[in-house]
Amino acid sequence: MDFTGEQIERYSRHILLQDIGVEGQEKILNGKVLVIGAGGLGAPILLYLAAAGVGTLGVIDGDVVDLSNLQRQVIHFTPDVGKPKVESAKEKINQINPDVKVVTYHEFFTAENAFDIIQDYDFIVDGTDNFPVKFLINDACVLAGKPFSHGGILRFDGQTLTHLPGTACYRCAFHSPPPPNAVPTCSQAGVLGAIAGMLGTIQAAEVLKYLTGAGDLLTNRLLTFNAKTMNFRTVNLKPNKKCPVCGEHPTITELVESEQAVCELKSK
């Protein structure tokens, strides 16, 4: 692939990096990444991946922009209230970087559409706001052999792990979704807006590392941080032999929508 003069200038700070260079930037430009959720985490993830020149960015979200989103979902602006999030996100991505092809899915990620959608992508990023979908993303990616980044935030805390086939998955550590309302969501308990940026940019960095092969991914590790203390910590994980989806005797061999997801979708 030949870079235009404009591309060499646009991506010069990547090209200068020894671990990326022209070859790495070419891999980024050929990359296909799906971001599930165009909200608090999805916003910084999409903005940085767009700026980095990821060739194809898939964005899936069934919601519209709400005024209460703007405190942290930095890809959406005040005039976007009421607009589908995927449309609002696409407009910004196009303005940041015309090199990026944006594919929008104005729907929720479900057991029915999961495999069809992820099959077109090299890497999947979880930017969703509820456990049933987080587990669904995990199961779909594990079963389809797709790498993905898990992310979760709440109040002043965030955590993330990267999964590649054969490494510890989200279920290895967390087994199954908590019962509905057992663990509060951001809309119930609140979240410091900047936390979404902190965690989302870590996830975006993992995507770029994956595409270029630079550095060591957060595989078999769970990174957690607390913004009150600003302590960051990585917990070593290993694949759990008793994991219900990737363990020695898996009980999950197909995708099933859990109750909560259905309720939440219905209430929207």
Add this chain to the structure above:
Amino acid sequence: MSKIKVNDESQEVTFPLTVTGLIKLNNVLQPDMVSVQLNGEFLERQDFETTELKEGDEIDFLYFMGGGC
């Protein structure tokens, strides 16, 4: 007093102490919702009550975080 490590930090405890006891001792907010790793292996929830800790054990408490939007 004996020493164990909880989330990378040294903690002095008195044995006998089970994982359930340690969860109480640390005032874990939602004891039913915490994932526990003991010396690098995840424990099943039903074993928290019967798993006795010993000197030098390393315990990680992992919490659910479901936000993102």
